[in-house]
Amino acid sequence: MTLPPRRQWSANLTSAFARVPSPQGVELPPYRRSELVLLVAAGILTTAALSALTLAHDGHLTYHIATYALGFYVLWGFVHLAMRRFAPAADPLLMPLCAALNGLGLVMIYRLDLARSDAAKQAGRAIPPSAAHTQIVWTALSVIVFALVLALVRNHSTLARYTFTAGLAGLVFLCLPALPGIGATINGARLWLRVGPFSFQPSEISKILLAIFFAGYLRTFGALMSAHVVTKARRRSTGNAAAALTGAIRRLRPGAHGPGEPAAPADVTDSSGTYTGVISRVWSKGPRFYVPAILTWVAGLGVLVIERDLGSSLLFFGMFLVVLYVASERARFVVVGLGLFIAAALAAYHLFSHVQVRVDIWLHAFDGTNPSNKSYQLVQGLYGFAAGGITGTGLGRGHPNKVPFANTDFIMASLGEELGLTGVMAILMMYLLIVVRGMRVALTAPDPFGKLLATALAATLGIQVFVQVGGVMRLIPLTGVTLPFVSYGGSSLVANAAIIALLLRISDTVRRRQAEAQEVLEVEPDQVANVQTEIVRRVEVPETQETHEPAE
Amino acid sequence: MDPTQPNELVLLLVKIGYLTLLWAFVLLAVRAVRADVLGPTRRQARRGAGAPVGRGPTPRGPARPRVAQPRAGIQVPSALNAPNAYPPSKLVVTKGPLAGTVIPLTGEPITIGRAPDSTLVLDDDFASGRHARLVPHDGRWFVEDLNSTNGTFLEHTKVTTPMPVSLGAPVRIGKTVLEFRR
Numbered sequence A: 001m002t003l004p005p006r007r008q009w010s011a012n013l014t015s016a017f018a019r020v021p022s023p024q025g026v027e028l029p030p031y032r033r034s035e036l037v038l039l040v041a042a043g044i045l046t047t048a049a050l051s052a053l054t055l056a057h058d059g060h061l062t063y064h065i066a067t068y069a070l071g072f073y074v075l076w077g078f079v080h081l082a083m084r085r086f087a088p089a090a091d092p093l094l095m096p097l098c099a100a101l102n103g104l105g106l107v108m109i110y111r112l113d114l115a116r117s118d119a120a121k122q123a124g125r126a127i128p129p130s131a132a133h134t135q136i137v138w139t140a141l142s143v144i145v146f147a148l149v150l151a152l153v154r155n156h157s158t159l160a161r162y163t164f165t166a167g168l169a170g171l172v173f174l175c176l177p178a179l180p181g182i183g184a185t186i187n188g189a190r191l192w193l194r195v196g197p198f199s200f201q202p203s204e205i206s207k208i209l210l211a212i213f214f215a216g217y218l219r220t221f222g223a224l225m226s227a228h229v230v231t232k233a234r235r236r237s238t239g240n241a242a243a244a245l246t247g248a249i250r251r252l253r254p255g256a257h258g259p260g261e262p263a264a265p266a267d268v269t270d271s272s273g274t275y276t277g278v279i280s281r282v283w284s285k286g287p288r289f290y291v292p293a294i295l296t297w298v299a300g301l302g303v304l305v306i307e308r309d310l311g312s313s314l315l316f317f318g319m320f321l322v323v324l325y326v327a328s329e330r331a332r333f334v335v336v337g338l339g340l341f342i343a344a345a346l347a348a349y350h351l352f353s354h355v356q357v358r359v360d361i362w363l364h365a366f367d368g369t370n371p372s373n374k375s376y377q378l379v380q381g382l383y384g385f386a387a388g389g390i391t392g393t394g395l396g397r398g399h400p401n402k403v404p405f406a407n408t409d410f411i412m413a414s415l416g417e418e419l420g421l422t423g424v425m426a427i428l429m430m431y432l433l434i435v436v437r438g439m440r441v442a443l444t445a446p447d448p449f450g451k452l453l454a455t456a457l458a459a460t461l462g463i464q465v466f467v468q469v470g471g472v473m474r475l476i477p478l479t480g481v482t483l484p485f486v487s488y489g490g491s492s493l494v495a496n497a498a499i500i501a502l503l504l505r506i507s508d509t510v511r512r513r514q515a516e517a518q519e520v521l522e523v524e525p526d527q528v529a530n531v532q533t534e535i536v537r538r539v540e541v542p543e544t545q546e547t548h549e550p551a552e
Numbered sequence B: 001m002d003p004t005q006p007n008e009l010v011l012l013l014v015k016i017g018y019l020t021l022l023w024a025f026v027l028l029a030v031r032a033v034r035a036d037v038l039g040p041t042r043r044q045a046r047r048g049a050g051a052p053v054g055r056g057p058t059p060r061g062p063a064r065p066r067v068a069q070p071r072a073g074i075q076v077p078s079a080l081n082a083p084n085a086y087p088p089s090k091l092v093v094t095k096g097p098l099a100g101t102v103i104p105l106t107g108e109p110i111t112i113g114r115a116p117d118s119t120l121v122l123d124d125d126f127a128s129g130r131h132a133r134l135v136p137h138d139g140r141w142f143v144e145d146l147n148s149t150n151g152t153f154l155e156h157t158k159v160t161t162p163m164p165v166s167l168g169a170p171v172r173i174g175k176t177v178l179e180f181r182r
Helices: A031-058 A064-086 A094-123 A131-152 A156-178 A202-238 A275-284 A287-306 A310-328 A331-351 A353-363 A376-388 A411-444 A448-472 A490-523 A525-530 B008-038 B042-047
Strands: A183-186 A189-195 A198-200 B090-095 B102-104 B110-113 B132-137 B140-145 B152-154 B163-165 B171-173 B176-181
Touching: A031 A064, A031 A094, A031 B008, A064 A094, A064 A131, A094 A131, A094 A411, A094 A490, A094 B008, A131 A490, A156 A189, A156 A202, A156 A287, A156 A448, A156 A490, A202 A310, A202 A448, A202 A490, A287 A310, A310 A331, A310 A448, A331 A353, A376 A411, A411 A448, A411 A490, A411 B008, A448 A490, B132 B171, B140 B152
Parallel strands: none
Antiparallel strands: A183 A189, A189 A198, B090 B102, B090 B176, B110 B132, B132 B140, B140 B163, B152 B171, B171 B176
């Protein structure tokens, strides 16, 4: 019997970089090769954007472009090397996509700088400080954070140990701006920390911390739910609930059985038939299990009310719902959660004037004096999109600087004006790909914590893009979140780099494990197939009944 | 207005060129994902004809699974001493990308998974490399989960220990559903 040929990993893009060695002696798939190719393409994309901008603005190309391109490759090349070192089997798509988005954002921020300095020159004012330079510094910092996360978190499971610490820290970070003294209100939302000259948005950090917390916390919840499913399935097949109840949940509150169920023998009470059963089971696990959920809910509302941060609370709530759905596999929780959210939103609308203003800006953008007053920003952004049309005005040829905060909240309107619908679709596709790759990491992760964490992180990015772009495009009320990787803003850039690094860490763990399992199994492929199945005990089943009971 | 401003046509070409480049990048990225979702392209499959590409048996269309040849020298349980009077003669894939595939039963264990040397090679994100196997024992077939990530289900019940599979009972692995037929 000859052994089958060793499994060959298919090269996705090209074999140009095939002979780059990988560490640890494990033959790893050429993910890094694909990544490098995509990264080079991202660099070309950024350089081309800068060239097009310079050509439109100055009328000729200068060697400065080459300097910037070199800078791009040095920064992201560093990330690539860090990944080769620390996460050689991680997903090849996530990092180049982020690099491309970041490059595109940088070019757009630079373009808005140019517009501002031109306006200042014409008016004879001093040229304002460049936002693009600050953003480059932040990009460098986020690249370092990226490498640090990959280097320090060598196994994502260790994060599960800090579930409750992360939850507490996340809530503290979330609430810090509300404190007088260090908290600062910028642009109408109190979500900044100001220490000396630096201002920082702690909610971006708590995004990651809360993702770890939700994943770790709901992991246990998921186990409770699946126990509930198994019991239900077994009861259906045997008709004897009490006898079939096994496994994780044994210590149940006496007397907590669902309606219509016969009270089972004293020590084993089955309450799994109803959702109240699940809730009472969570309750019975002690305060450790329900206090965090209540605290999260209260904090979410607190953020909404005190810090006036509609975007963050929407983001955290959405993340919680997604993770809850994935952990429990119950659509009902999502429906109930959405219902609660709508109720809370309606209550907020009636109670708080700033929410009413937001809704008025959104629903009545073109009514009365709104277009030149409250809705000015939104309406200018919409005119920007309209001016862009299908193919846009071309980089450097529109007037995106007419929109206030064009380089943070409204950068999508600037991109829409200059790149048009075609460009915006491409950018949204990039985000979609990032989220899809993140979900794929979740799909392949073997441990519940990794699954939930990857889901939470990918969902956060997706929801943030939806909330941001939806707000700018007047689909939902405008909120103050940033567009990941593109918007001007240091905290957001650093936090999103950390999110991608965590996703890559999980992906690396998963794929490396798969590759090693492959390696081990490849030696004796027939052994698995030919080992005699061992049946410990046969269960006598009546011939008439369907024989699908497990042999126990 | 600006005398240094380049030709309108040049700028139009630059604009269109840039958008093309943007989408080329997106498509390049999609192409890298493609192999995960749809299996290798025809070219990749042809290239891997000598050494099998692990992703799946054929790139598209009615996929033909590689069915293991019966091996000599292994005792085949005879139908005569089996407790089941009507032993199944074939395994049929009823749902999933390989639907319609029939595997004749030889008395050999059938391994199912993404690994290229499985009897039934699945191309499914939900399937593990070695996902499950079907083993004959005393004339009955048992399904056994090989510690797969996403589980094997026999009629909505998760397979944790080897379970006997009756005729027509659906065995679900990821998107694929199998059943024994006479």
